[in-house]
Amino acid sequence: MKGQCAHRKIIIAFLSILLLMLVPPENYIIFIGYISVVGIFSIYLLPLSVIIKRTLSLFPFVILLIIFLPFKKGSIPMFKWYNVIIYYEGSMLFLSILLKAWISIMILTLLYFSSPFPEIIKGFKFLGIPNIFILLTSIMYRYIYLFVDLAKKMETARKLKYFGKNRNLYIKMYASSIGLLFIKAYEKGDQIYNAMILRGFDGEENN
Amino acid sequence: MEKKIIEVKNYTFKYPDGREVLSNINFSVMQKECFGIIGANGAGKTTLLLSMVGILKGKGLIKIDGLILSEKTLKEIRKKVGFLFQDPDVQLFSPTVYEDVAFGPINLGLPPDIVKNKVEHALSKVGLSGFENRISHHLSIGEKRKVALAGILSMEPDMLLLDEPSSGLDPRARRELLKLLFNLEKTKIIATHDLDLVNILCDRLMILKKGIVVWIGKPSDILEKKKILEEYGL
Incomplete structure (x- = not known):
């Protein structure tokens, strides 16, 4: 590489x-x-x-x-x-x-x-940082973009649905989308873990 | 196509709340066969595929290449079976394409030079040679799906389970994927809504309706019968 x-x-x-x-x-x-x-x-x-x-x-x-x-x-x-x-x-x-x-x-x-x-990441590897830490950092970096993208889409959807000046409703919508984002993050995490174990990952360090 | 490589007998899956998603499923797949599973949303296609690799556990018998699926055989079975998820973003968790494709071979404990060969070979097979240093999340959905497939092929599995492989692809990317899958000489199980895709690729089809097998046969015998397909939610 x-x-x-x-x-x-x-x-x-x-x-x-x-x-x-x-x-x-x-x-x-x-x-x-x-x-x-x-x-x-x-x-x-x-x-x-x-x-x-x-x-x-x-x-x-x-x-x-x-x-x-x-x-x-x-x-x-x-x-x-x-x-x-x-x-x-x-x-x-x-x-x-x-x-x-x-x-x-x-x-x-x-x-x-x-x-x-x-x-x-290559620098971390060169410095002998444990693989599990490198893997977690990589995954975090990779998925931050996905969740930011998802949050932006939800924000757009929220704006398109919010017509009035009902501030309480807006706060409620905002709170539900934060909750939804957490649920999606959990589901995604679960799916990623499944994808990892199906490719031989067992939580152990591999070089 | 000589021997049965996958056998599913009396398989039933229920969620913890008691909702039955799959009910008494029976089918078998022959070696090098392409087997399609079609059904409406919520028919249980993905649940069935995930059950076949032990991610979901139900009641009944699942036999992969002579091994009965259990905690003991799980590791061996997962080496033999490659699983392509519907959402390629789930499968690409490393910063670069190289690291993503190398993830499986590294976990198999292979030495770095062999890992490198396998990655190069897998990427060339999906037509993405030279993509090694590309950043996974900057790829198009078609490219992501190909990288995800390369990540599986680099482990050289005997069979592939593909969950909605053509979903979200534009016509060109879909055509390329179709060609790619057509040329892969492996046992394939494809769960999809894409009737064109199963017609071109699959030797046999199974239709699921609300978790029950309602039809198994050749694609040509059913795909023309629009009214029956509509009845099954397709």
């Missing part, structure tokens, strides 16, 4: 993320350095709007995980409003985790856009 192997890029990306995780919360200079280097590379590869859209799309999930940090962690009050206190240490930690998550996503986006996916 022809094609390049992205093992060097994978090593650099993961080492960068690992080092980033070790940076103490208040070392802004290092963060700025990271953002500058990764930012320059990203802009070189992609339009700025795409980078912002892709990297910020995961922010809600990160924020959801760390939202209470500024209220819980620390001893030096930064802001007080009745019983609600925002602490300095917690806020710094919140900010640093947010920045670390953003830079990590930028690094992974950079890796993804600088190498075709088969090259990344």
Whole structure:
């Protein structure tokens, strides 16, 4: 099989993320350095709007995980409003985790856009990543497109059926299509597993 | 066509809710025969095919190339039988065509050079030589179905079970698939709605209606009888 192997890029990306995780919360200079280097590379590869859209799309999930940090962690009050206190240490930690998550996503986006996916998979194989992990990553990558496509079709169908201004109905339709997407994902997963076992897959690693 | 290679005797399948999908199915398929299973939607065609490879388990006897289908013989039977799913997206789970087609031979434990030969041979058989590095989800549905078929052929099974092989194909892709299947000298069981396809490919036909075998015979004996076909939901 022809094609390049992205093992060097994978090593650099993961080492960068690992080092980033070790940076103490208040070392802004290092963060700025990271953002500058990764930012320059990203802009070189992609339009700025795409980078912002892709990297910020995961922010809600990160924020959801760390939202209470500024209220819980620390001893030096930064802001007080009745019983609600925002602490300095917690806020710094919140900010640093947010920045670390953003830079990590930028690094992974950079890796993804600088190498075709088969090259990344080859890189994983070269680095001796277990086959089961590679298989799961491949399947996830492959089926994300299918489910995005399905979700788009459902969205179109929903729009075509929704005429009025009944917001409750729209929310109900939206909720049912999310449920339906889960059911379809389950069914598809079942069928894929059947297709795999019919081609000799038994859950064991094969080289 | 000498010996019986597939035998199904008194096979019944019920879903856990008690709904009977297949009822007392009896038929046999000879070696190198092309056997068609037709029936309306929900007649039980796919259920029957999935039962023949042990994905679904009902009551009765299923014998493949002398082996009675059971937990013990499942692995051996699955090596002998290639299964083409109706939806090719289900069968293509690797990023590239090469890896997809190589999936079966790798699982059979074959060495890399033999895997490579088998992949190249299978791809050339379906007319997709040079597609090795193509990304599976960027292919047309006709190409996807051919890659799925190559993925089965690379395992060199003795028989093929094909579930709606022509569904969703444009006329050209359908013609190509038909030609491809026609030239495959293997035992084939084809479950389909495509009456033209069974007329061209199949030596014998079985009609299923609501899980019951209502007719078995030569395609030419039934396909002209439009009224009877309509009665069976076709």
